[in-house]
Structure formats: C-alpha cells, structure tokens
Amino acid sequence: MVDEGDYVTTNTPLGKVGNTGNTSEPHLHLHVESGGIPKTILNGKAVPFTINGRYLIRGDVLNHSAPQVEGR
Secondary structure (H helix, E strand, O other), X not given: OOOOOOOOOOOOOOOOOEOOOOOOOOEOOOOOEEOXXXXXXXXXXXXXXXXXXXXXXXXXXXXXXXXOEEOO
C-alpha cells in the first residue's frame, strides 16, 4: 500500500495481511532498513522499530483487537 520513498508515520497502512497457502494462518513479515541499493532487499542497515511502543522479537504475535503483544 506504500511505495518506495513514501514517508510513513503511526497509523499509515503498510499492506494487507493474507495467507499464501503454505501457512497455518495469515501473517505479515516486517523488516525495516535504511540505505543500500534500491530494489535490492536486505542490503541496507537494519532499523529498529516498535509497534505499540514495544520492540518485537521473532515469534511474537500481535492481536489486532488489543494493543498488546501476546505471550510476553
């Protein structure tokens, strides 16, 4: 839903969540980086980001109906 170079802020929709068919539930992978070669993934500097004020770790589950990370 956003394009390269777009400035995003809190509440900016980034994309839609769906299921590609080889998972048990719809999900979204996020990776934020700065710099690097345009249109080449994973070659910039990783940028830490928060969701609902928390840094997430692999396997965290976000519940869309409550602003919290489940399991922590």
